[in-house]
Amino acid sequence: MRIGIIGCGVISRQYLASFDELPDVQLVAVADLDPARAEAAAEGREGVRVLSVDELLADPEVDTVLNLTIPAAHADVDLRAIAGGKNVYSEKPFAVTTEEGAGVLAAAQKAGVLTGSAPDTVLGTGTQTARVAIDVGEIGTPIAAVATMVTPGHERWHPQPDFYYVPGGGPLLDMGPYYIHSLVTLLGPIAEVIGAGSRLRTERTIGSGPREGEIIPVTTETHVTGVLVHESGALTTLIMSFDGVATSAHPIEVHGTTGTLAVPDPNRFDGDVEVKRLGGEDWETLPVAGGYQGVARGIGLQDMAVRGEALRASGELGQHVLEVMNAVLESARNGTRVEVASTVARPEAVELQDVRVTA
Known part of the structure; x- marks a missing residue:
């Protein structure tokens, strides 16, 4: 291609x-x-x-x-x-x-x-190993998830950060795709949402590059939280922020009837997947069990080239996630529960393989 x-x-x-x-x-x-x-x-x-x-x-x-x-x-x-x-x-x-x-x-x-x-990070071993763990019943029936992203904002490092602070940006539309693509991969599509948001600062100061010190306006929500109701009945609590400093929470936790799964940063392709079993004392790191190994951005194009219409990082998935995010923002503005009109098939799992294996 x-x-x-x-x-x-x-x-x-x-x-x-x-x-x-x-x-x-x-x-x-x-x-x-x-x-x-x-x-x-x-x-x-x-x-x-x-x-x-x-x-x-x-x-x-x-x-x-x-x-x-x-x-x-x-x-x-x-x-x-x-x-x-x-x-x-x-x-x-x-x-x-x-x-x-x-x-x-x-x-x-x-x-x-x-x-x-994009993102095609969900095709890597991090999200895909978690997918295998859920599919084989490591945590029983999934009932809920929590997805958390907290950062003080991209203007601290990006030399041209303007687009992060206008509609189409903000923590939800910028970083939310990583988390929600992963959540749909793990738990399936989303049927309705409840959201809330805030914008506590109207300006940001660029922290690097030739425009360092320049002040830019903020015209979109910079802290967004919500509940995503999956078609399966599982509930995800979502926290996306450009206003906080840091978090000690796992990027994604999936809670099931017999265990809790800690999923690595969905902005990365790899990372340890851990499970805490009902009655167990410690977190256990699971062996890598799925996904393209040793890959970087662009693996979605490889998947597209060899699978054609069956590509996993599809426009249909991107569109469903976009509608979910905009529904959260609509709910935040109106204070109402919002149904998601679209649905999408849960993307097919990626068997553990090297990038050079075209299958």
Whole structure:
């Protein structure tokens, strides 16, 4: 599958670092509104051409557009790529509004092309080993989960953090996809939500880079909490914050009738999965039992290349998670329980395998 990247900002470095390890994926072109960033992305990469955005979208040598633009541009770039007959794989979130995301899926279905959505971290051994543990009954019947992400905010380290603090950003739409993609992988789709949110600061100060010291406005919620009601009946408590300092909680805990599972950071591909069994005294680290081993961002493209319509990090999953997040924000604004109209199949588990095994 021949890939063209649109958007060569900070996150592109992580994708660029992994392309050489993906046997069924080839990077052929890059584009950015800032030509210098595109040139830097292509430097030292034989056969990778630097194009304008329009040129890349029209290029017959590009099968799939990897959309690494800012969230506000995700849907527009995807729609333009689809109109040119190309598959799309978008960074998270899949779009900003639920309506935008639905439009991308409808256009892709009509055009007969594939849609994929980050994060693909859920395909690694961390989330997938936890998936195996749940499926084989290590904790009995799952009844609840808690997902917690607390950080003082990305403006402390990101040189261009503006998009984190406008609609489409905030802790929920920025970091929530990692946690909710993992939760859907573990516990299945979500039927309804209850949410609350706050925005205690109207400004943030950039802490690094050429704009260090510059003040930027905050126009979205920076602390969001909610309850996600899974179709299975399990309840997830979600805490996403750019306002706190730190947390000692496990990133995700899944509570079952006979045990509790500690799931590693879903922003990583690996990490220990631990279980505390009913009547047991200590946490036990489970052996790695599922997932792609030794991978980085981009494995979702490999999965897309070899599995086609059966890809796991699908646009349908990205859209369901987007709707869930926007429903939480709607509930926070209106003080009401909100139903989630879409559903999605629980993604197929990933058998434990090396990235070079294309199956």
